[in-house]
Amino acid sequence: MDTALLSADVAVTLLPEGFYAGGVRVGIKRKRRDLGWIVSDVPAAAAAVYTQNAYPAAPIRLMRETLGGSGVLRGVIVNSGNANALTGETGLDDARTMQRAFAERIGAPPEAVAVASTGVIGVPLPMDKILAGIAAVPMPPEKDPAAFAEAILTTDTRTKAAAVRLRAGGADGLVVGFAKGSGMIRPNMATMLAFLLTDLAVEASFLSAAFRDVVRRTFNRVSVDTDASTNDMALVLANGRAGGEAITADHPDAPAFREALFAVSRALAREIARDGEGATKLIEVTVRGARDEATAEALAMAVVESPLVKTAVYGEDPNWGRIVAALGKSGAAFNPAGVEVKIGDVVVFADDRPASFDETEARAALAGNEVAIHVRLTDGDGEATAWGCDLTEGYVKINALYRT
Amino acid sequence: MDTALLSADVAVTLLPEGFYAGGVRVGIKRKRRDLGWIVSDVPAAAAAVYTQNAYPAAPIRLMRETLGGSGVLRGVIVNSGNANALTGETGLDDARTMQRAFAERIGAPPEAVAVASTGVIGVPLPMDKILAGIAAVPMPPEKDPAAFAEAILTTDTRTKAAAVRLRAGGADGLVVGFAKGSGMIRPNMATMLAFLLTDLAVEASFLSAAFRDVVRRTFNRVSVDTDASTNDMALVLANGRAGGEAITADHPDAPAFREALFAVSRALAREIARDGEGATKLIEVTVRGARDEATAEALAMAVVESPLVKTAVYGEDPNWGRIVAALGKSGAAFNPAGVEVKIGDVVVFADDRPASFDETEARAALAGNEVAIHVRLTDGDGEATAWGCDLTEGYVKINALYRT
Structure with missing residues (x-):
């Protein structure tokens, strides 16, 4: 079982086989990139955990509707600077428009796209900027994980990435994760977004169960200020592009995969806590x-x-x-x-x-x-x-x- | 039902009939008085509510043993600057010694004295100073409520007192309360001490039930920083020296008395919140x-x-x-x-x-x-x-x- 974490500097340069990612600046935030995207060239098994806040933001409501706890995804589109939270039915329409536009851009059905937002609450999304940004996502897509890691940040002072290489199911695979914090951080879960990607082939129900357990022991045990956000989401995608056999719950490599998921999530959880607003320790x-x-x-x-x-x-x-x-x-x-x-x-x-x-x-x-x-x-x-x-x-x- | 609060400036100068109080400086704190006392010239019905912290301080442990939820008291002795918390069996012995010494000083049995402490945790009480202070309590006792109000403070920036006059049971009575905050303040209850005194005659079981209900709706709804202390205690004494008939739960004046208790407790709770550490609002x-x-x-x-x-x-x-x-x-x-x-x-x-x-x-x-x-x-x-x-x-x- 090899769960040695790669250094964060290295992790932020890596993407598993078949995954592409990047980030652009569309002008929601004053500086820095604010629209991030991920594409998998084949459909990926996906599992998600959402905030328990009674006021889930529009993208969370949309995701519960189109993905639920698990399913299949081809892409992820994330904006920072605006949470699209407490924006009523207009907000939900905007999230849907964002999903559809990115799905068209990458040639996938809308329900195969995950949408996430983070930032200020109660302000309508500037859809013109978002749509212009989506139109600017390069096709064929590039591999610029550092740009993605930057595009999802809000008050974070630095990007958060972690990665583990492991051999499982007869394939050499990679698990990479990206996250953002850094205030309104509390179990179930945080103004916290986390995206984990692997090119290993992981059977859907095992992926979902393992991820749920890992989130419980990592992201749900981080607290910066006790304030759980309206927008929290943790997402994992496994596209199987490394080859090998599908890892199921009773596969001999299941523990190793679970451990890799845990190691990446734990590292990101620690980075979120470390980068809590105003934190020095x-x-x-x-x-x-x-x-x-x-x-x-x-x-x-x-x-x-x-x-x-x-x-x-x-x-x-x-x-x-x-x-x-x-x-x-x-x-x-x-x-x-x-x-x-x-x-x-x-x-x-x-x-x-x-x-x-x-x-x-x-x-x-x-x-x-x-x-x-x-x-x-x-x-x-x-x-x-x-x-x-x-x-x-x-x-x-x-x-x-x-x-x- | 007259529950008009007297101004805090006036309240801090008042004591109900038959009650005496004061405070001296014994040198536990660098400045200010740090040993407060209350005496009733006749036995008073008393009720108490204590912290729910799993590590109750020595005086809380002692009070649970000698007073419990209600009983009869003749006096109260309180030190600030040292919480006598997490001080083991030595601490419990010290609290007992403090209780006995003050009981002797006022000519009452030990179990008729309430003991409270607030301040730093884990440091043995300087018993020589405490005992010297108790020996210096004037006999016959004086009426210096402002000195008492000062002696119970820790990081509070000002004294906290509230009072209501009311006619009940055919007597003109007074309910006066004193409290201290101001950090580690959270339901059940706070590093919060509150002492309410009345010269009305109140039947013991009604006093206890009314006080418990009032504490639930006032002191237990104050939070400065979510941290419940090891030393919280709220105490009420009713000595009946105003004369009149005993107020029971079904006495026509029971609601008025309950309302007076509520008004004084609510005013103190608000003052504790207002004077939270570092608070401006x-x-x-x-x-x-x-x-x-x-x-x-x-x-x-x-x-x-x-x-x-x-x-x-x-x-x-x-x-x-x-x-x-x-x-x-x-x-x-x-x-x-x-x-x-x-x-x-x-x-x-x-x-x-x-x-x-x-x-x-x-x-x-x-x-x-x-x-x-x-x-x-x-x-x-x-x-x-x-x-x-x-x-x-x-x-x-x-x-x-x-x-x-």
Whole structure:
């Protein structure tokens, strides 16, 4: 099982066999590209997970209608700068027009095109710009994944890409993923878009089940600010162009494929957290020994979402009291007396009281741009990891001024 | 039913008949008084509500043991600057010693004394200072409520007091309350201490039931930062010194008393929110027309706790999109199509889309130090109000630097 991640610098230059991608600037945003596209030269098995927000944006409503949880796709069209959310029936018509126009451009039926939007809420899509951009997508398509990765960003400070090579089903395949964050980020899922592509042949129902499970353990455990967006979508496409046999749930290479999907998703989830609005540090909270996975997840999320923990991490303060208080407020069932808390490798709390730790060592564990908090319980085998970021004046500045 | 609140300036100078209170400085905090006390000259019916945090502080553990949900009290002793939380069995012994010492000082049995602490977590109480302070409580006791109100503060910027005069049970009575905030504030309940005193004669079980209901609708609907503390406690004492007959649940004046308790608690809850760490504005979110009260509460809390709403209010940005997205992420069951949102008197969202509103008027509704957000649904009769505050650079600064 080879799940070694390629470096992000390399990942952003890669596309699996038969996939093409790019991005153009159509003028929705002031700078940067704002219309991204993906094409597969053959129909690809696809699976999707959408936001649980009660106000799904128009593209989400459209996708639920035309793709649902899984199906077949030939292309993806994404704009940034405008979320096409809370735009009523006009918005839904616009999303449909966008889908149809790109489908015509690439010679596919409309239902074989996925549509995503991200950006400001409640403003009609500038359809003239979008349609002009779609008309400018080069045919035959090119391979410019970096342009795609840029075109989907909003307040993100950098592109997010991850890739794993693996041999599965007798073929040498590649799994590549692209994502954007970076505010209104919360389980189920985030103002988060993620697109995973593979040239391996993956049987549709296995692809869907595996992706759903991976999303649950990765993108759904990222929280920048507890605010779930109207536009979240994670999508995976598998076009089989690497050849080989179809990977089903009971194929011997199923675990390796699942692991590759997980590794790429986890890397993107971490990058989303790291690039949270105003963030200076990635926080990774791992809970082990909980009575079950759901309890571990609730505890990890309570810590990673606590504003007091987030500000303490920003201040590089080994504030075990706030970590313990966050566990305590979670509402999760656990034995408080059995808890050990570590910041990095430094035990800061155990046996129901603060440990006597070296303050300098603890501060050192907080000094880098990644902070690991480990919580060990004595209640069972449940474990979960959640990702977040510190809370800084930068977050406040961005969000007090950024106008949606 | 006269529930007109007296002004806070007046309230902080008042104590009901038979109650004495004061505060001294014993040196736990660098400045300001840090040990507060209350005495009733006769035993008072008492009811208490405590934090739900899984790590209750030592004084909470002690109170659950000696008072429980209701009982009889003669006095209250409170220190600020040190929470006596996560201090193990030593902490519990210290809380017990504090209780016993003050009981001896006022000539009451230990179980007739309530103990509360607030401040840094995980540091043993400086018992020498506490005991010296208790020995310095004047006997006979004085009436210096302003000193008490000051002695219970931590990062609060001002004292919090509220009072209502009312005639009930044939007596002219007074309900006075004192509270402190101001970070780690969240339902069930907050690093929040509240002490309500009345000289009316109130039957114990009615007092307890009424207080529990009032706490649910006031202190439990305040959120500064979602972090529930280890030390929260709300306490009410009724000593009957105003004379008159005992008010029971079916006494004709029961509603008036309940209303007075509510008015004082609501005023304190609002002051806690207004004085949230770094806050410049009080946010009051009222939801009406939900299918039931619990749903209304969940929706109101989702809006008042949303970092994106909080930063938008700070920026005085009429950002209806974030309000609607917060409703949508709440997980509460409601009909999204039937929602109307107002900022102050300005309708900003209705009929599933942004209303065409006057930007200047909407900004004006955000310009003051109190911002009202009204959400109207079409699902039923459930309503709830929640209070919070804006999120500013000040919150980050306070909590990135304040060391517990």
